[in-house]
Amino acid sequence: xxxxxxxxxxxxxxxxxxxxxxxxxxxxxxxxxxxxxxxxxxxxxxxxxxxxxxxxxxxxxxxxxxxxxxxxxxxxxxxxxxxxxxxxxxxxxxxxxxx
Numbered sequence: 001x002x003x004x005x006x007x008x009x010x011x012x013x014x015x016x017x018x019x020x021x022x023x024x025x026x027x028x029x030x031x032x033x034x035x036x037x038x039x040x041x042x043x044x045x046x047x048x049x050x051x052x053x054x055x056x057x058x059x060x061x062x063x064x065x066x067x068x069x070x071x072x073x074x075x076x077x078x079x080x081x082x083x084x085x086x087x088x089x090x091x092x093x094x095x096x097x098x099x
Contacts (some may be wrong), residue, residue: 018046
């Protein structure tokens with residue numbers, strides 16, 4: 001394996017770890033707000049690392065541009081959806097978790 005392939009594999013593995021951490025946060029945290037936070041943050045970082053790992057192996061800049069566009073659109077969508085879910089939870093009277 002070339003050094004670029006090793007670097008790409010490390011980035012892809014790190015991205016997978018963030019995806020797993022986001023899923024664990026979704027399953028383990030006590031309320032909708034902390035679950036949203038864990039899921040959106042971990043998934044955005046995980047996707048960013050996966051995109052970086054794929055971009056390292058892209059043969060030309062056009063492919064990298066498409067990957068970055070996908071990442072930007074997913075970040076915009078996940079932030080918007082998380083905001084809408086949190087706002088609806090507040091409207092329904094769901095209180096944030098306190099110890």
